[in-house]
Amino acid sequence: MKTMIISSSPNRIGLTNSCVDICIKTLQELNVETKWVVLNQYNIKKCEACGKRGWGICLEEHICRMEDDFNNLQEEMGEYDNFIIVSPVYFYEMSESAKTFFDRLKRCQSFNEDSKLKGKEMLCIACAGGSGDGTENTLHSMKNLAKFLHTEVVDYIGITKKNFENEKERIAESTKKLLKGKVLEK
Numbered sequence: 001m002k003t004m005i006i007s008s009s010p011n012r013i014g015l016t017n018s019c020v021d022i023c024i025k026t027l028q029e030l031n032v033e034t035k036w037v038v039l040n041q042y043n044i045k046k047c048e049a050c051g052k053r054g055w056g057i058c059l060e061e062h063i064c065r066m067e068d069d070f071n072n073l074q075e076e077m078g079e080y081d082n083f084i085i086v087s088p089v090y091f092y093e094m095s096e097s098a099k100t101f102f103d104r105l106k107r108c109q110s111f112n113e114d115s116k117l118k119g120k121e122m123l124c125i126a127c128a129g130g131s132g133d134g135t136e137n138t139l140h141s142m143k144n145l146a147k148f149l150h151t152e153v154v155d156y157i158g159i160t161k162k163n164f165e166n167e168k169e170r171i172a173e174s175t176k177k178l179l180k181g182k183v184l185e186k
């Protein structure tokens with residue numbers, strides 16, 4: 001069992017990374033191989049909608065023509081059994097680095113009948129500031145993402161500073177749900 005955590009905050013000591021820490025700790029306790037991808041550290045450009053009708057080779061070849069970190073990361077995702085997506089809420093949406101990556105991933109995977117992501121489990125977490133405004137919208141975008149990736153979502157969790165303490169247990173429990181009882185606690 002292998003889990004990939006994909007987060008998208010540059011803030012090392014913020015709420016996003018605090019949620020990631022809980023997921024990693026939970027997975028380590030269960031001896032699950034884990035990779036943590038921080039999208040901000042990758043060179044992933046925005047989609048150019050390169051074809052005349054708005055589709056490039058992504059539609060039929062399920063890769064992108066641009067030479068940056070996207071194709072390698074997309075391919076690597078195929079090697080993982082499940083995913084945890086954690087994004088800060090910026091302007092009522094996922095952060096820019098998440099949107100940029102997932103925009104291209106949707107294009108490559110939504111019409112890929114042989115997609116290696118199909119049917120895999122995903123946990124979605126959105127981390128907002130004091131108001132929490134935009135959390136629902138961000139989680140809704142993640143729901144749409146899952147639809148286009150043909151993944152199954154085990155939980156959608158909205159986090160703010162106010163509810164973080166109370167939601168820690170839920171983050172850990174939902175992380176375990178991803179594993180479908182396939183690993184034993186040490």
Ligand SMILES: Cc1cc2nc3c(=O)[nH]c(=O)nc-3n(C[C@H](O)[C@H](O)[C@H](O)COP(=O)(O)O)c2cc1C
Binds near residue numbers: 011089091127128129
């Ligand atoms: C550019 C930017 C836009 C933001 N927009 C929102 C927002 O729309 N709603 C909200 O509740 N918080 C907003 N925030 C606050 C973050 O969601 C908050 O800091 C949260 O803790 C996640 O970021 P962190 O991982 O850096 O802690 C914004 C922060 C930044 C930097």
